[in-house]
Amino acid sequence: MLASSFTFQSGITVKLPRAITSDVIKGENLTITITSEDIIYLDNTISTIEEIKKTLSKSSSKTRPILIKADRRASLGRVIDIWDLCRELGIERVNIATDHKNY
16 A cells, blocks of 8 residues: 655654655654655664664554654665565555655
């Protein structure tokens, strides 16, 4: 499933990509942020892919939706690494944060 969403800004600065269509995502998301320098944060804490895998492997984390907030200059490869990790762990609800583009 691919969905985009509006999000509030946390203490980590990212410039989200713009999208014409998006939905507001409600509920308790686990947020993975990827900065323009490809630094990864799991809920505002710098993390490695292995640390994220360990956290997401826990049964309580598997049922929570994941929100990927990637800076528009972050490498697509890093975003795909996170997306694939979620799929590998069987997490079904993965969303990508975007800014709404007005025309």
